[in-house]
Amino acid sequence: MTKPKIVFFDIDDTLYDQNKLVPDSTAEAIKKLQEQGVITAIATGRSPFMFRALRSQLDIHSFVSINGSYVVHNDKPVYTNPLAADTLGTLVSQTREIGWSLAFVTDKSLKMDGEPDDKARASIESLKLPVSFPESDPHFFENHEVYQGLLFYSDHDEAGFLRNEPFNRFRYVRWHKYGVDVIPRYGSKAEGIKQLLKQLNLTPDEACAFGDGNNDIEMLSYVGTGIAMGNAVDEAKKSADLVTTSVHQDGIYNGLKQVGLL
Known part of the structure; x- marks a missing residue:
């Protein structure tokens, strides 16, 4: 060694x-x-x-x-290595449609896409961040390079669509019972x-x-x-x-x- x-x-x-x-x-x-x-x-x-x-x-x-x-x-x-903007936009549209909370992460900030649900709150609060709870800015991803998404759902929620195009261009890595990192495929x-x-x-x-x-x-x-x-x-x-x-x-x-x- x-x-x-x-x-x-x-x-x-x-x-x-x-x-x-x-x-x-x-x-x-x-x-x-x-x-x-x-x-x-x-x-x-x-x-x-x-x-x-x-x-x-x-x-x-x-x-x-x-x-x-x-x-x-x-x-x-x-x-x-930011997330592909077009695929992220499609993910945003889908999560809004099904009612899942989503957050955007850059090197300087964290913003929510809309109002956070209980799963998002529980996940983010578990991090005990040295900043206040992230504000909502649904247009944030349109004007910033987003390096990671935070998607909030449990193992009991129907998430099969994430394995299909174009969503499978990202990887989804669970870190909390409700929290999942969204990162580039590779x-x-x-x-x-x-x-x-x-x-x-x-x-x-x-x-x-x-x-x-x-x-x-x-x-x-x-x-x-x-x-x-x-x-x-x-x-x-x-x-x-x-x-x-x-x-x-x-x-x-x-x-x-x-x-x-x-």
């Missing part, structure tokens, strides 16, 4: 515990990595505006955000990491990543050392090279010790 030169960290239930706080052991581990010259980066489904304070807290300046659609190196964007954290590694002249074998969710599956299998949190979903654990303890049990610190970085 190649000793990693860069480590990517998911945010929710990986860097953050369920209270959206960074455990002391995690902050200590990241500081030690930085002192050793190991590059520390974030890989998240969140938009940059949602984790400014976290980046400042951990002194991290490179990240893969919005599930690989917005990549930053040393505080400067190096890769973007978009993923793995693709964003690939773009950042190019900037750094590093190979996937020289990268390590920690994650727990469905949107971490490709990332954990792409890097040389994929580490799933003890609280991860089963598919993430299967994609990883090893499983550490949970976020509540010093999972990042213990995982880094297992691979010889601490």
Whole structure:
């Protein structure tokens, strides 16, 4: 196993515990990595505006955000991959017709398409964002590059139409019992990491990543050392090279010790 030169960290239930706080052991581990010259980066489904304070807290300046659609190196964007505007417009029309809530994500903001329903409220409030609940702007997607949609429906809702043209030009990745990320068909954290590694002249074998969710599956299998949190979903654990303890049990610190970085 190649000793990693860069480590990517998911945010929710990986860097953050369920209270959206960074455990002391995690902050200590990241500081030690930085002192050793190991590059520390974030890989998240969140938009940059949602984790400014976290980046400042951990002194991290490179990240893969919005599930690989917005990549930053040393505080400067190096890769973007917005949703296709025509397909997004069709999805907007369909969700309005069937009464599902939809939100638009850019690197700077989050807007609702119309008034949010209870599923949207429950999903968004679970993120405990450092901003007020997103405002409604049904024309937002017409005037901005949208990097991700947030679609709100449960496993019990009829969603078969999403497998058909043109909706299958997007991917739909669940992160909450009501919340689903809408991303480009070939978009993923793995693709964003690939773009950042190019900037750094590093190979996937020289990268390590920690994650727990469905949107971490490709990332954990792409890097040389994929580490799933003890609280991860089963598919993430299967994609990883090893499983550490949970976020509540010093999972990042213990995982880094297992691979010889601490």
